[in-house]
Amino acid sequence: MIDDDMRIKPIGVIHTPHKMAEGTPIQPFKARGIAGSVEIYTDYMTALQDVDGFERIWLIYWFHKSRQPKPIVTPYMDDTPRGLFATRAPSRFNNIGISVVRLKGINGSLLQIEDVDMLDGTPLLDIKPYVPSFDSYPEARHGWLEKVSQDTAEGKADNRFEQESQEKGK
Amino acid sequence: MIDDDMRIKPIGVIHTPHKMAEGTPIQPFKARGIAGSVEIYTDYMTALQDVDGFERIWLIYWFHKSRQPKPIVTPYMDDTPRGLFATRAPSRFNNIGISVVRLKGINGSLLQIEDVDMLDGTPLLDIKPYVPSFDSYPEARHGWLEKVSQDTAEGKADNRFEQESQEKGK
Numbered sequence: 001m002i003d004d005d006m007r008i009k010p011i012g013v014i015h016t017p018h019k020m021a022e023g024t025p026i027q028p029f030k031a032r033g034i035a036g037s038v039e040i041y042t043d044y045m046t047a048l049q050d051v052d053g054f055e056r057i058w059l060i061y062w063f064h065k066s067r068q069p070k071p072i073v074t075p076y077m078d079d080t081p082r083g084l085f086a087t088r089a090p091s092r093f094n095n096i097g098i099s100v101v102r103l104k105g106i107n108g109s110l111l112q113i114e115d116v117d118m119l120d121g122t123p124l125l126d127i128k129p130y131v132p133s134f135d136s137y138p139e140a141r142h143g144w145l146e147k148v149s150q151d152t153a154e155g156k157a158d159n160r161f162e163q164e165s166q167e168k169g170k
Numbered sequence: 171m172i173d174d175d176m177r178i179k180p181i182g183v184i185h186t187p188h189k190m191a192e193g194t195p196i197q198p199f200k201a202r203g204i205a206g207s208v209e210i211y212t213d214y215m216t217a218l219q220d221v222d223g224f225e226r227i228w229l230i231y232w233f234h235k236s237r238q239p240k241p242i243v244t245p246y247m248d249d250t251p252r253g254l255f256a257t258r259a260p261s262r263f264n265n266i267g268i269s270v271v272r273l274k275g276i277n278g279s280l281l282q283i284e285d286v287d288m289l290d291g292t293p294l295l296d297i298k299p300y301v302p303s304f305d306s307y308p309e310a311r312h313g314w315l316e317k318v319s320q321d322t323a324e325g326k327a328d329n330r331f332e333q334e335s336q337e338k339g340k
Contacts, residue, residue: 006232006293008176008264027304044263046241049253053313057255060266062176071216083219085227085297088304093214094178094295096230098268100307123176125264127255131312134197134258137270138306143223145301 010123012040012109014061016116021065021162026076027088028099028115030155036101036116038124040109048106048127056100056130057113062123063095067163076157077148086143091161097122100130180293182210182279184231186286191235191332196246197258198269198285200325206271206286208294210279218276218297226270226300227283232293233265237333246327247318256313261331267292270300 016036018024025031038059040048051057068091074080075087090097097118104112111127186206188194195201208229210218221227238261244250245257260267267288274282281297 005234006178006180008178008266010176011263029303044241047254047263048256049242050256050314051253053311053316054256055311056307058268060264060268064175071214072219083221084217086218086220086224086299088298088301092296093181093217094230096178096266096296098228098230098298100305126262126266128258128268129256129312129315130307130310131258131315132308132310133199135270136306136308136310137226137300138302138308140300140302140306141223141225142299142301144220145299146223 008062008125010062010125011044012038012124014038014059014116014118014122014124016118016120016122018116018119021119021157021159024119024157025117025155026157028101028117031115031117033114034116036113038111038113040111042109045109051103051127051129052106054103054129057103058128058130059099059101059118059124060126060128061097061118062125063090063092063097064121064123065119065163066091066095066161069093078144080144082144089161096125178295180232180295181214182208182294184208184229184286184288184292184294186288186290186292188286188289191289191327191329194289194327195287195325196327198271198287201285201287203284204286206283208281208283210281212279215279221273221297221299222276224273224299227273228298228300229269229271229288229294230296230298231267231288232295233260233262233267234291234293235289235333236261236265236331239263248314250314252314259331266295
């Protein structure tokens, strides 16, 4: 069974000022300048070599406080229910999040970052360099989000995708 | 233990013409026009609603044929060993891959895509819409990759990150 090999583990933890979903910026571009840090566990520190040359990095992480996913959701930036795969809502069938953050410095196993949109204590799964020729498509058409003014839209989350309090103890 | 909750499962499978690592494009921008498809398992089909408005989508997937990760690797586009987190090499501590592909059409549970750089049979973990204001930073400094001419650099993989044949049966 392929599933037997599909195991993931935290390789670090992301520290941010966001203690609960409510009020947390919904994306890095709504979190400009908000500082946080990434603590890489000792086993993985060597892999940080050469990372300091990159202005931005991808953090791949686990949405550890999300409630059970639903295939149709009402996203933060719209009032219309949408297919989950057409949104960046944090309750996913596999709870994997991706965010581009700004790398400000590295000190041993600690990365100083900015533009953090994840909750404090978020388990880190991977770091990948942000490479414009791989990742940047400024002109890509973007469906229902084109109708939303992203400058004025509410940029903060509420608790709609967060675990209920009775779930939190799990 | 947080690890108990960190379970992932395939929600579909990616079909591509790439049967082995050797010769596979190393990134979507080296795979322009190469067609593939994504088959979404029935349980998750409803979540495809509204996806058709997006020109590009993120595929989040599992590198199912990669060998054990090493913290220092020699990436495809350079001769110098680099820290794994400064590369997009497919052998990761958590074997999660991210690629932006071009969405050409959706027919039921089948997505026609282009710019595929993953192996045939790759397990799909998530689809997220590509949103330029979230994901596009054309000017981001990109470290050692700035010294590599990305237009002329070898754009095809070899077997350096692929499982040895004796591992493949696992």
